[in-house]
Amino acid sequence: MKMTMHIDEDVLDRVMKITGAKTKRAAVELALNEMARRHKLKEVFSKGLGLTPDELKNAYDPASLASLDKPEMIAAEDPAPYGDSRSS
Numbered sequence: 001m002k003m004t005m006h007i008d009e010d011v012l013d014r015v016m017k018i019t020g021a022k023t024k025r026a027a028v029e030l031a032l033n034e035m036a037r038r039h040k041l042k043e044v045f046s047k048g049l050g051l052t053p054d055e056l057k058n059a060y061d062p063a064s065l066a067s068l069d070k071p072e073m074i075a076a077e078d079p080a081p082y083g084d085s086r087s088s
Helices: 009-019 024-050 053-059 062-069
Strands: none
Touching: 009 024
């Protein structure tokens, strides 16, 4: 849908820098999608995933987060050489 809008240029420039959007249109679309995503996430959190407080407490395992503190678990692997003819 095509429309004309007046958008604060400073805000739009900041959104483009934050998101890496190459065009103003892409920046606006990213910002709108992010707002919709955040709203959906807020709805999910407000429903509590359908669990009682006790069920939620029992469903959470703090030990499962311990592995995230280990650098070897966080380090990314070397990217695959897709499309790189030199690696064949």
